[in-house]
Amino acid sequence: MSLPPARTQTRLAVRVKIQAVEFAGMVARPGAPPPGRLPQVAFAGRSNVGKSSLINRLLGRTRSPIAHVSVTPGRTQQIHFYLVRAVGSRGGDFDFYLVDLPGYGFAHVPLEVRQRWRPLIERYLSGTPELRGVVQLIDARQGPTTEDRRMMQYLAGQGLPTLFALTKVDKLKASDRQKMLAGIVEALDVDEEQIVPFSARTGEGRDVLLGCLEDLLRQGGE
Numbered sequence: 418m419s420l421p422p423a424r425t426q427t428r429l430a431v432r433v434k435i436q437a438v439e440f441a442g443m444v445a446r447p448g449a450p451p452p453g454r455l456p457q458v459a460f461a462g463r464s465n466v467g468k469s470s471l472i473n474r475l476l477g478r479t480r481s482p483i484a485h486v487s488v489t490p491g492r493t494q495q496i497h498f499y500l501v502r503a504v505g506s507r508g509g510d511f512d513f514y515l516v517d518l519p520g521y522g523f524a525h526v527p528l529e530v531r532q533r534w535r536p537l538i539e540r541y542l543s544g545t546p547e548l549r550g551v552v553q554l555i556d557a558r559q560g561p562t563t564e565d566r567r568m569m570q571y572l573a574g575q576g577l578p579t580l581f582a583l584t585k586v587d588k589l590k591a592s593d594r595q596k597m598l599a600g601i602v603e604a605l606d607v608d609e610e611q612i613v614p615f616s617a618r619t620g621e622g623r624d625v626l627l628g629c630l631e632d633l634l635r636q637g638g639e
């Protein structure tokens with residue numbers, strides 16, 4: 418197995434540029450509408466997987482973070498929407514919402530809070546026609562957990578296109594990396610092109626993931 422796949426190599430020459438990002442609003446109640454009707458892509462993952470860090474890196478906001486990096490896992494309990502204006506790899510602007518879903522799998526959050534999570538997320542994922550796809554984050558050191566698999570099944574059941582970002586790859590020892598990533602590709606059992614190794618620390622995977630998002634967002638769009 419070789420990662421990244423050949424298709425992603427060609428992407429690196431034609432980067433997506435992020436022009437502007439602003440917080441657009443949040444949803445805290447199941448079924449409440451998103452702040453607008455733009456095409457959108459949602460980010461899901463267990464708590465502490467590195468979602469806020471990935472979003473900040475992806476949006477070029479490492480120095481002035483827009484997504485809060487928490488000290489206490491599971492703090493974010495609303496769906497956050499960021500309005501992003503990007504310039505595509507083939508030119509032309511495209512605007513979208515990057516949607517930050519609350520993390521799942523947190524052990525230290527009260528049961529009552531955890532029970533609110535499911536209807537909030539599921540109503541959003543099943544009831545948003547502008548949602549073009551989901552990026553599910555998986556910890557590269559761990560591979561998919563039981564809860565990750567549950568989420569994957571839910572997304573597949575909804576017919577939502579899904580990409581997988583393997584987070585914190587900088588933490589893999591160089592000697593283990595190839596084997597670890599190959600193991601995750603096998604465990605996920607999806608097309609290799611759907612999987613992007615990512616590091617918020619080094620920026621690895623940023624351009625590839627942005628290219629994949631552009632493809633998702635432009636599908637069925639213009």
Ligand SMILES: Nc1nc2c(ncn2[C@@H]2O[C@H](COP(=O)(O)OP(=O)(O)OP(=O)(O)O)[C@@H](O)[C@H]2O)c(=O)[nH]1
Binds near residue numbers: 468469486490584586
């Ligand atoms: N080395 C390394 N550490 C990372 C990376 N991404 C995140 N972290 C660290 O992992 C911890 C959790 O990161 P967050 O981005 O807050 O994770 P989250 O998934 O948003 O967490 P919650 O919002 O609490 O669910 C922080 O201590 C980060 O600094 C990465 O790519 N490399």
Ligand SMILES: [Mg+2]
Binds near residue numbers: 469485487493
């Ligand atoms: Mg977070």
